[in-house]
Amino acid sequence: MPHLHLEYTANLPELDTDKALLRLNHALVASGQFGAEFDIKSRAVKVESFRVGTAMSPRGFVAVRLALLSGRSPQIKKQLSESLLAVLQDLGAWPADVQVQLSVELLDIDRDSYSKVAIG
Amino acid sequence: MPHLHLEYTANLPELDTDKALLRLNHALVASGQFGAEFDIKSRAVKVESFRVGTAMSPRGFVAVRLALLSGRSPQIKKQLSESLLAVLQDLGAWPADVQVQLSVELLDIDRDSYSKVAIG
Amino acid sequence: MPHLHLEYTANLPELDTDKALLRLNHALVASGQFGAEFDIKSRAVKVESFRVGTAMSPRGFVAVRLALLSGRSPQIKKQLSESLLAVLQDLGAWPADVQVQLSVELLDIDRDSYSKVAIG
Known part of the structure; x- marks a missing residue:
């Protein structure tokens, strides 16, 4: 742990996933919450089939989920979330x-x- | 939020994911539980490598996971689940x-x- | 339930996912925790875009997540996890x-x- 998943919709093809994952991992290291940089395991997946809401206008998303071991305070978790955003x-x-x-x-x-x- | 993930096995190729996601999103809007249709972010992924149980007979699955913000009642959650099923x-x-x-x-x-x- | 997800990085191409999933499912059956082998739904996904930590040395991972219905004891869950590992x-x-x-x-x-x- 932690495990990070990044999903992005196929209508955002200019997203540089290598750069994104490296920056996200650096943010996690900088948080001081994780003992070793080696423990951070991140991946990016392009989503080809998706739907945002019910309207037909062009929409997309980049969604990050960070799975981490239980026990951290609400304040720490909020800070982690905001730093990744x-x-x-x-x-x-x-x-x-x-x-x-x-x-x-x-x-x-x-x-x-x-x-x-x-x-x- | 909410985020919806639909997975389906590759031996169910006739699944129309565009239709499926749109109907699922409409069901979520109709539940009245989400403020704006725009907030509903759904995706479908075909699973190429899978195994159901240990027998060798042909089996497949369609699995939906709905991730939603904490705080809703058990009754509401049960209704949401049944409407998606x-x-x-x-x-x-x-x-x-x-x-x-x-x-x-x-x-x-x-x-x-x-x-x-x-x-x- | 249960649902098992296996992710493996693309630099581990020799992983035989068919064999892996079958063995994992057999381990779950052998645990005696699940009523029917038919209920066990497992899939494997290759991760093409990934980053472990921040160093540039070659790294990879195989990550299993087992989602199961709530209510089992910490001891049972620890045993399940160790048997899958x-x-x-x-x-x-x-x-x-x-x-x-x-x-x-x-x-x-x-x-x-x-x-x-x-x-x-």
């Missing part, structure tokens, strides 16, 4: 004709049943 | 030789650490 | 030049709002 906001510009929503959610993962091993 | 049931017919499981799960997302911004 | 550890060998992390997380899904139907 700030990274997403810096990634633009977005297409002018697409309404884009950026979001960050945090998900507590049960600490006692998390298992991990590192190899090599 | 009803949409999935209306999407058939499914292949006659595949045992298909349809499921809907709800996942509470911590309200205090959810961050969002809309652009454009 | 043991399966992952048996899947190697991994590339000698990649630092690989194997992990298993468990996620409780609200039992009351879970809806399911089986067809065929």
